Amino acid sequence: MEYLVVKWLHILSATFLFGTGIGSAWYLLLTIMSRNVAAIAVVSRIVVVADWIFTATTMVAQPLTGFYLIHIAGYPLHSKWIVWSVILFVIAALCWFPVVWLQMRLRDLAAAAVAENAPLxxxxxxxxxxxxxxxxxxxxxxxxxxxxxVAKPV
Known part of the structure; x- marks a missing residue:
């Protein structure tokens, strides 16, 4: 039973991580492409909040639940799929940290442009x-x- 609960939490957090990431990026991208400064200010503010609530928490939950599942299931840590998962997760995380910083700057610059009735x-x-x-x-x-x-290739 414990394995199924942790696996469910792992899959759920992966879904939140990927879903929030792709969803918020999609809406922010399309909003920025609209060049509507007021809309950009609103959407960028919401995206930053969503990243802190959903993405940040799942960035912590994923490795914790993942390594616990590896332990419970008895997979060797040197399995290629595990090694590559960790490498790719770290690459994604190293991209994500500056992305959050950039989103906060985009939010602040858009809010200032709205307040000053100026272009971006x-x-x-x-x-x-x-x-x-x-x-x-x-x-x-x-x-x-x-x-x-999902595939856990050999």
């Missing part, structure tokens, strides 16, 4: 390009981890 400054667009550049490898790394988690 050039720095906003530099941060946005960096946000996209970091989001792409994080997305594919998480996608690969998801596949490894």
């Amino acid at each position: 400054p050039p720095r906003f667009w530099r941060y946005f390009k960096a946000w996209v550049a970091l989001g792409i490898p994080a997305f594919f790394a998480f996608l690969a981890v998801y596949w490894l988690m």
